[in-house]
Amino acid sequence: MIDIQHHGATTGVTGSCHELNVGPAGVLIDCGLFQGEEASKGANASNLTIDFPIDHIRALIVTHVHIDHVGRIPYLLAAGFEGPIICSEPSAIMLPEILEDALKIGFTRDRALIERVLGLIRSRIVAVPYGQWHTVFDADSHALRVRLQRAGHILGSAYVECEARDGDNQERIVFSGDLGAPHAPLLPEPQPPEKTDRLVIESTYGDKDHEDRETRRYRLKTVLEHALEDGGTVLVPSFSIGRTQELLYEIESLITEFGESSIEGELTWNNLEIVVDSPLAAEFTRIYDQLKPFWDEEAKDLVQQGRHPLSFDQLTVINDHKDHLEAVEYLAKTHRPCVVLAGSGMCAGGRVVNYLKAMLGDKRNDVLFVGYQAAGTPGRDILTYGPRSGWVELDGERYTIRARVHQVGGYSAHAGQSDLVRFVEGISQPPSEIRIVHGDRAAKLALKNKFQGIGLMGIMIP
Incomplete structure (x- = not known):
C-alpha cells in the first residue's frame, strides 16, 4: 500500500509534516513548528514531542529551512529517528544555522548540548542536487526514490517528486512544499513536474493573487x-x-x-x-x-x-x-x-x-x-x-x-492563487488526487473551487 498521512499544516499554515508510506517503510516530508493560534490548539500543537510512530520512518526530506517546516527536527531526533535528512545543497548549508537559533530559543541554552545536537544533524544531512533522482530505499517488495526541483520560495527550497513502488503498485507523488511567486527577486520561478498521480499542494494564498x-x-x-x-x-x-x-x-x-x-x-x-x-x-x-x-x-x-x-x-x-x-x-x-x-x-x-x-x-x-x-x-x-x-x-x-x-x-515568498493554478495546469499528466494543505480554511476552499472550476477531480482537504 502507498499511503499519505499528515501530522501538521492541516488546520493552518504552520507545522508542516507529511508522511509517505510505501509498504512497511515510510518517509517524512518536513517536520516543522506550529506558530500563532495553531501553537495553542490541541495536544498535537502544544506538545512538541513527536506523537506518531516513527520506527518505520527511513528518512526525513526537507523542502526548505523555514522554521514551520524544520523546527521539530530536534524533537524528531530525541524521539529516536536515526535516518538521513535529505535536502538541497543550499538547504544543507542553511539548516544547521536555522536550527541553532531554534535550539537557543526553544530547546536549551547549554552550548555544549547545542553543539552535540548540531553535530548530529550535520552528520545526518544528505545534500542532493536539483533534478537528480536519489534512492531512499530499494527492497524486493518496495522502493522509493526522490527528486528535488526548484520551488522558488527561498534559496534552497524544493518541491519533492517521489517515485514509489509497493509490489505491483507504482505511483509518482509530488509534495509542493512552499511554492514561490513568479518574478520574485533572486530566484527562478518553479517549473511544474511533467506528471504526478497524486499532488500535495500548499494553499497559503489560495484565495488571492499578489500584485505584479x-x-x-x-x-x-x-x-x-x-x-x-x-x-x-x-x-x-x-x-x-x-x-x-x-x-x-x-x-x-x-x-x-x-x-x-x-x-x-x-x-x-x-x-x-x-x-x-x-x-x-x-x-x-x-x-x-x-x-x-x-x-x-x-x-x-x-x-x-x-x-x-x-x-x-x-x-x-x-x-x-x-x-x-x-x-x-x-x-x-x-x-x-x-x-x-x-x-x-x-x-x-x-x-x-x-x-x-x-x-x-x-x-x-x-x-x-x-x-x-x-x-x-x-x-x-x-x-x-x-x-x-x-x-x-x-x-x-x-x-x-x-x-x-x-x-x-x-x-510574499508564496505563490498566489493564479500561480498555484498555473503550476497544476502545467503538469502534462495531471494528478487524479490533489490534497490541499498549508492554508487557512477559506484559502483552501477557494483553491479547491478554483481547481474544480478548471475540471480537476479528486480534490481533498485533509
Whole structure:
C-alpha cells in the first residue's frame, strides 16, 4: 500500500509534516513548528514531542529551512529517528544555522548540548542536487526514490517528486512544499513536474493573487518616500530567510535608480539608511551572497555589472544587543529617515517587538508587512486594527497604533492563487488526487473551487 498521512499544516499554515508510506517503510516530508493560534490548539500543537510512530520512518526530506517546516527536527531526533535528512545543497548549508537559533530559543541554552545536537544533524544531512533522482530505499517488495526541483520560495527550497513502488503498485507523488511567486527577486520561478498521480499542494494564498512586480515595487517606493518626507522609520517585520534578502535586493535597485532624486528639500534617496537588525538575518544574507550560483539570471547579471544587491553602502547590520537597544532609542527620538528590517516576521518575538513598542505610537512611522501574518499573532492584529487606530498587545501591554500600516503582498515568498493554478495546469499528466494543505480554511476552499472550476477531480482537504 502507498499511503499519505499528515501530522501538521492541516488546520493552518504552520507545522508542516507529511508522511509517505510505501509498504512497511515510510518517509517524512518536513517536520516543522506550529506558530500563532495553531501553537495553542490541541495536544498535537502544544506538545512538541513527536506523537506518531516513527520506527518505520527511513528518512526525513526537507523542502526548505523555514522554521514551520524544520523546527521539530530536534524533537524528531530525541524521539529516536536515526535516518538521513535529505535536502538541497543550499538547504544543507542553511539548516544547521536555522536550527541553532531554534535550539537557543526553544530547546536549551547549554552550548555544549547545542553543539552535540548540531553535530548530529550535520552528520545526518544528505545534500542532493536539483533534478537528480536519489534512492531512499530499494527492497524486493518496495522502493522509493526522490527528486528535488526548484520551488522558488527561498534559496534552497524544493518541491519533492517521489517515485514509489509497493509490489505491483507504482505511483509518482509530488509534495509542493512552499511554492514561490513568479518574478520574485533572486530566484527562478518553479517549473511544474511533467506528471504526478497524486499532488500535495500548499494553499497559503489560495484565495488571492499578489500584485505584479512593477506595482509592488512602486508601492514599496511610495512607503519609503514617506519615511524620507517626514523623518520617520519604516519598520519591516521580516523573516530572516528569503524576505529580508529579497527586500534588500529591491531597495538597492531603487537607490541605484533614484539615488540623486530629491524627495523633499535636500533629501534624496541616498540619504535613506537601511538597517538589518537581526543576527540571523545578517548571517543568512551572508550565506545568500555566497550562494550566487543558485541566483536567477537577472541577479547574476547585476553582479557582473559590479552591483552588490545584498551588500551596499547604505546598509548597516546590527548584531550586538546593546547596539540594538541604542538604535531603537535613537530612531524613536530623532528624525533620521530609516528603514529597519528586524525579526520576527509575525511580530511574535525578536527585536522587532522593541521597535514596535517604541514607535507604533508615532504617526511619522510606518509598519510595512511583506509576508503572511498567521491568526493569533501580533502581526495579524497590527494589520487588522492598525488602520482603525486600534491597539496591539506586546509582552502583556497594550500599545496604541498611530503609525501607518501597509501590506505589500507581492513580496510574499508564496505563490498566489493564479500561480498555484498555473503550476497544476502545467503538469502534462495531471494528478487524479490533489490534497490541499498549508492554508487557512477559506484559502483552501477557494483553491479547491478554483481547481474544480478548471475540471480537476479528486480534490481533498485533509
